[in-house]
Amino acid sequence: MSNTGHDTHSHTHGASVEAAHGSHDASHDAAHIAAHVGAYVKVGLGLLVLTGVTVGLSYVDFGTREMNIIVGMLVAALKAGLVAFIFMHLNGEKITIWRFLIMTTIFVMGLFFLTYLFHADPISGTSHSTH
Amino acid sequence: MFNTILKYFPFFTDAEVPHTVSARPDTGLYSAKVGIWLFLASEVMLFGGLFSAYIFLRIGAEPGYWPSGLLNVPVGTANTAILIISSVTVVMAWASLKMRQLAKYKFYMLITILCGAIFLTVKLSYEWPAKFNHFGVFIKKESAAKYEDFLGNKHLQDAGQPPRWEISGHLLDAPKGSSYSEQAVKNAEHFAHETHRHDFVTPAEDDYVIQLDPINANPSDKDNDRPHFVPRPLSDKVAVIKASDVESASVFAPRHSTYFATYFLITGLHGLHVLGGILVFLYLWLPFKGGTKLYNSNPEHLANRVEIAGLFWHFVDLVWIFVFPIFYLL
Structure with missing residues (x-):
């Protein structure tokens, strides 16, 4: 796989432990x-x-x-x-991805909570036969 | 100027993109992985908004105004299975690349593309058109008693079920000037051909004539209290409904009801995602520079591209896992 000369696993500069191990795909x-x-x-x-x-x-x-x-x-x-x-x-996915997903979950729950608020203050015309 | 713009779209240039294969030290991931998950996060918000609209409209629907059993469950189940199979084959395509088996990759990717194409074809050539030729009228509540034979509300009340306000089936005759007149003529010809009956066209000009769905033909039959797995054919019974007794009438299109509005919006947007996935898979499957040709120079890069496209595809499958029960079953 390493005939491209760039962007291969042997080319990670050893800058961090994680990079030295390569991506998890390696x-x-x-x-x-x-x-x-x-x-x-x-x-x-x-x-x-x-x-x-x-x-x-x-x-x-x-x-x-x-x-x-x-x-x-x-x-x-x-x-x-x-x-x-x-x-x-x-x-086994990296923490970065999990951080995205945790934030997404929080925001989606907020979104659904807004729907739930409908019970407290229904918009007129939406709770009847609005077919 | 042009070059400056292009700089931001390295895809179209020969500029070297860092970390297409190797992990970025800070994230431990190749960059496209970060990108696709950010995109999927935004997709969750998009579909989340639509699903919450679904919940909102369903909870807000007055009893009897949220239908069930209107979609073809066996067809929907088959389409669900097709999407699941394609999710397996796309991950197999990726695994084949990781194991450097190009022929196997091409095979699994082809199956994936075909599965996606079958899914879309079933939706667009069968499921949706069948709805567009199905007609329903909502009866005004004060007129409902007149149509008790087709609504069966006494029975439904005894059975503890929500009331029924809709009479549906195939439109055979529409009030004068209706935009559905042409469709009615076609259905009437078909009906006459099948049943050898021609007596359904009414002399009154303001009537809807509908060849009934089984549920309206025998509304007090216990057998109709719960939806059926295999859809039953239309009955030979016909109902004549005065336009002045009708609250609203249309084919099963988005305008028909909040149920169909959300159904077409969500399955339509989902279908667009399936189409997008198919196009990306085709690109990765054909001998483009960024497609299978990439295998010769950097197979790991191609494997990563397939993984990214696969992640999108799995997400589309995941959305369908929720779409299927909420519209077809529950």
Whole structure:
């Protein structure tokens, strides 16, 4: 891989310990990756099964519509977690990325909180048959 | 001047971009990884805003004004599976590059691109058009009793279900001057051909005539209290509805209801993301200088590009994981 002469792992100036170790990708040697491949397929199959579970559970009566929504969202959150942690490599991702995500979470929660405030002060014309 | 501008878009120049492969000492990451996650953070805010609009409108909807069971669940499920499979294949494409297996990379990337294309084709050539030919009228509350045979509100009340104000199906005849007249004529021809009935066109000029969905054909049937997995065909029953009894009437387009407004907005924006992903994958798959040709000079760089595009693709999959249940199932 190093016939470009620039921007290779051998060229990290040794400025910091992290750089000297190379990016975390460098540790992904072929054997390491090969071990991951099996996990990717398994997670994919798991996601397909969970999709079936989501569909199946939506036809089960959990008492109220709200309960069904909560159950559906829990399964969706599980699926989203699998995608984020395994496919998007968030397990073992650098702290910089996690900082971004923590801030994003805070801001998104703020956004949803604004929606929640609707209960306290509904905008007229939105809480009726606004179809 | 031009060069100054270009300086900020090194993609179009031969300028060397630092840290396309090696980690930046301070972040421990190659730079594109930082970039894509910042972009995805902004995407979370974009879709977060739309999802909160969905929640807002759904909570605010008066009983009976948030529909369920209007979308084709088997088709939606298949499309969900296709996106999941493409998420697996794109990560396999990346892994193949890391293992320096170019042929395998090309194979997995091709599957990914095809999956994305199938997803979009199903949406645009089947799911959306089917909605655009489906018609619904909301009955004024004070007139609802007249249409009890199609609404079944007595039964719904006994069953503890929200009321029903809508009568839907295929429009066979529209009031004079309606912009849906042309569509009605087409549907009427089809209906006459299928059932050998021609008696549905009413002499009155201000009526909607609708070939009913099964739910309106037998609204008091317990079987209709919960949505069905496999959508059932339209019934042969026809309803005639006076325009003066109608609160609003339209095809299942964004204007129809807050449900369809959010459905088309969110799935439309999601579809645009799928399209964007496909285009980027095509670029990385074809022998462009920044595509597969890059493999010869710097395979690690290509692997990183695929990882970045893959991260975007997984995010698009992740959004769909929420879109699917909230519109199709719950």
